Amino acid sequence: AQTVTQSQPEMSVQEAETVTLSCTYDTSESDYYLFWYKQPPSRQMILVIRQEAYKQQNATENRFSVNFQKAAKSFSLKISDSQLGDAAMYFCAKYNNNDMRFGAGTRLTVKP
Amino acid sequence: DTEVTQTPKHLVMGMTNKKSLKCEQHMGHRAMYWYKQKAKKPPELMFVYSYEKLSINESVPSRFSPECPNSSLLNLHLHALQPEDSALYLCASSPGTSVSTDTQYFGPGTRLTVL
Numbered sequence: 001a002q003t004v005t006q007s008q009p010e011m012s013v014q015e016a017e018t019v020t021l022s023c024t025y026d027t028s029e030s031d032y033y034l035f036w037y038k039q040p041p042s043r044q045m046i047l048v049i050r051q052e053a054y055k056q057q058n059a060t061e062n063r064f065s066v067n068f069q070k071a072a073k074s075f076s077l078k079i080s081d082s083q084l085g086d087a088a089m090y091f092c093a094k095y096n097n098n099d100m101r102f103g104a105g106t107r108l109t110v111k112p
Numbered sequence: 113d114t115e116v117t118q119t120p121k122h123l124v125m126g127m128t129n130k131k132s133l134k135c136e137q138h139m140g141h142r143a144m145y146w147y148k149q150k151a152k153k154p155p156e157l158m159f160v161y162s163y164e165k166l167s168i169n170e171s172v173p174s175r176f177s178p179e180c181p182n183s184s185l186l187n188l189h190l191h192a193l194q195p196e197d198s199a200l201y202l203c204a205s206s207p208g209t210s211v212s213t214d215t216q217y218f219g220p221g222t223r224l225t226v227l
Contacts, residue, residue: 033212044201045218052212062201091154095212096169102154 004094004104013082014111020067020107021077032096034068036077039105040088040109044061046089082109090100117217118203125193133188134224135203143209144186145168145216146178147202155202161186162209193226200224201222 013019025034036048046060051068058066067110079086082093087110092103116137124155125131135144143162147155157220160168161180175197177189186203 021215042220043200043202044220045204045216047215050213050215057161092152098160098211099170100211105154 004092004101004103006092006106008106009104010107010109012022012085012109012111013079015082015084017082018078018080019108021079021092021108023075023077023103025073025075025092025094025101025103027094027096028052028072029096034066034075035093035095036066036075037062037091037093037102038086038088039091040085045091049077061077070076071103082110086110086111113171116203116205116217116220118201118219119181120222121220122223122225124227125190126227127193127195127213129193132190133185133201133203133224135188135205135207137169137217138184139205139217140183141205141217142183143206143214144180144188145204145210146188146204147203147204147224149200149221151199160211162172167209168211172207190224193224195226198224204210 021082032053037045038048039045049061049064065078067076089105091105119134132135146158149155158172159178175192179187202221203219204216206216208214
């Protein structure tokens, strides 16, 4: 199985600081898509950011940006100016060939 | 209406019961999805419906039977489940049918317990 690995089960960050969540993946394909999803305690999953593997430019969405290293198969999420509402479980996911795989997740705590 | 709703929120059933989970969206989305999420685990894709037709079935056991009666409604019929099927069942929808490029909007989930 082509896996997605999140090596940090838990992370914490001080409010207004920056935090980076790690994600690596395994694939033999050259064309695929990567995602970061956020699942707050209310359980409603929300898409944070998406990256197409064929694009070299790193995706950004306001305070969220990714560092996509295709050769290293790495896809980390950087959250700048962390806010209390960013506290959630973050899942990295990969999609290709009708197969969607999620990592085990990283629980982010934001300290006031 | 800009949300995906799921009913019931909680469901407890015995292994011989037949029950159904319901998912609705009124955003005009053309694709709908079922995921299974066990406690402290990531979601696992079960089924994808595109234009009311089953397009992806991730080798899910036949005791789970999806149904898409119309473009707004997605059901998951449950029969003869096992205790290990206890999980949070998430429904999602997306405007188009591309899993890769269309944003999925998730419902709050149904917490299922099988006794």
